[in-house]
Amino acid sequence: MERVVIVGASLAGVTAGEALREEGFDGRITLIGDEAEAPYDRPPLSKQLLTGEWDVDRLPLRSDDELGNLNLELFRGRTATALDVADRVVRLDDGLEVEFDGLIIATGARPLALPVGQDLEGVHTLRSQADALRIRSALEQGGRVVVIGAGFIGAEVASSARTRGLEVTMVEALSGPMIGPLGGELAAWARDLHAQAGVQMRFDARVSRMIGTKRVEAVELDDGSRISADTVVVGIGVRPNVDWLEGSGLTVGDGVICDQYCRAAPMIYAAGDVARWPNELFMHFRYGEPQRTMRIEHWTNAVEQGMAAARNLLLERRGEPLEAFAPVPYFWSDQHGLSITASGITSPRDEFRLVHGTLESNRFAAIYGLRGYLTGVVAVGWPRMLRRYQGLIRKQATWEEALETAREIEG
Numbered sequence: 001m002e003r004v005v006i007v008g009a010s011l012a013g014v015t016a017g018e019a020l021r022e023e024g025f026d027g028r029i030t031l032i033g034d035e036a037e038a039p040y041d042r043p044p045l046s047k048q049l050l051t052g053e054w055d056v057d058r059l060p061l062r063s064d065d066e067l068g069n070l071n072l073e074l075f076r077g078r079t080a081t082a083l084d085v086a087d088r089v090v091r092l093d094d095g096l097e098v099e100f101d102g103l104i105i106a107t108g109a110r111p112l113a114l115p116v117g118q119d120l121e122g123v124h125t126l127r128s129q130a131d132a133l134r135i136r137s138a139l140e141q142g143g144r145v146v147v148i149g150a151g152f153i154g155a156e157v158a159s160s161a162r163t164r165g166l167e168v169t170m171v172e173a174l175s176g177p178m179i180g181p182l183g184g185e186l187a188a189w190a191r192d193l194h195a196q197a198g199v200q201m202r203f204d205a206r207v208s209r210m211i212g213t214k215r216v217e218a219v220e221l222d223d224g225s226r227i228s229a230d231t232v233v234v235g236i237g238v239r240p241n242v243d244w245l246e247g248s249g250l251t252v253g254d255g256v257i258c259d260q261y262c263r264a265a266p267m268i269y270a271a272g273d274v275a276r277w278p279n280e281l282f283m284h285f286r287y288g289e290p291q292r293t294m295r296i297e298h299w300t301n302a303v304e305q306g307m308a309a310a311r312n313l314l315l316e317r318r319g320e321p322l323e324a325f326a327p328v329p330y331f332w333s334d335q336h337g338l339s340i341t342a343s344g345i346t347s348p349r350d351e352f353r354l355v356h357g358t359l360e361s362n363r364f365a366a367i368y369g370l371r372g373y374l375t376g377v378v379a380v381g382w383p384r385m386l387r388r389y390q391g392l393i394r395k396q397a398t399w400e401e402a403l404e405t406a407r408e409i410e411g
Helices: 011-022 064-069 129-139 152-164 179-196 299-318 383-394 399-410
Strands: 003-007 027-031 072-075 079-085 089-092 097-099 104-107 110-112 123-125 144-148 167-171 200-202 205-210 218-222 227-228 231-234 238-240 256-257 263-265 268-270 328-337 338-344 351-357 364-370 373-380
Touching: 003 011, 011 027, 011 299, 104 299, 123 129, 129 152, 129 231, 144 152, 144 227, 152 167, 152 179, 152 328, 179 200, 179 338, 179 351, 179 364, 218 399, 268 299, 299 328, 338 383, 351 399, 364 383, 364 399, 373 383, 373 399, 383 399
Parallel strands: 003 027, 003 104, 027 072, 104 268, 123 231, 144 167, 144 231, 167 200
Antiparallel strands: 079 089, 089 097, 110 238, 205 218, 218 227, 263 268, 328 338, 338 373, 351 364, 364 373
16 A cells, blocks of 8 residues: 545544554555645634634644654645545545545534525634634624524533623523533533523524624524524534545445444545444443444544544555444533533433532532443543543443442542
């Protein structure tokens, strides 16, 4: 194998390139990114960059020297438009055909847009550095901010806008903030957290239209009420960037469908937000159900999966057994001065137990379980507790074993 092409100058893509070199690959590596900037970190976009705590010079994932030491062929501002698996070619928007022997797809995801208001000034989505800078400029002008969507990105944007002292209203179609991953109990806690910080909230509410001629002036909800707005940020989820793979022969849906090794086809792997794969660590409590697959949109997974995809690509090249990628997912979110950390799989339908601390103190740990097994943990202000239960998830501990651990700790 002489050339590996990595499509996506994302965290997963850069990490994959590093892993290839660390594992001894001395061939050609081509990294293709659709943005003009050098590869940069995305979590600060909704937090430190919006608040003004950071500027763009702190965003790059690696210095120019570090990238240079990897001996990468970096294509900036170039978009992959098609993949020919049979001919082993990636086609770019300028007509260039890039041949490969091995391929890693790390094209990430793009934000969903509302069907209304897209043509109005002042209406934003947040995914790129350029998006964040436009939103920051709007926040610097002051005024009223409406955040549509109360998932993690929406909640972080609301927090950042309140840090600047702005009037903020958060609108969510579900019954609470972050209720999908956190469940009802912690969604209620998060609702109080935002309320105490001065965020106005509308739940079980849907946007029917946006008012304004050239620039947004208000958001109208399905009950007819209107919320005045100078800036609107839409954070209602993302869609994996797989459109360019249509007709390629790869299986795509909500992501690139991979096996447990992150492999989508022979010598073709996927990593990061775009990859969907079966995590073998969580199959033991799903007996009788179809095989569960995951697509994870978090920083740690991008790093770990980029490394795993690169290693397995090289193992396949050498004809050696591949290694299943089976991590305990981990993510964090910073809101109103608190760090919310979670590990494993959490869902509103899971059994829930607050095992340490109190919600009122904003220092606690809660665990989640399904079918007699520990599946996830959420902690605020208590990283040691998160790590303790993260280890139990990795060991596939039962729910009773997790409760016994909690009793011993509290003991």
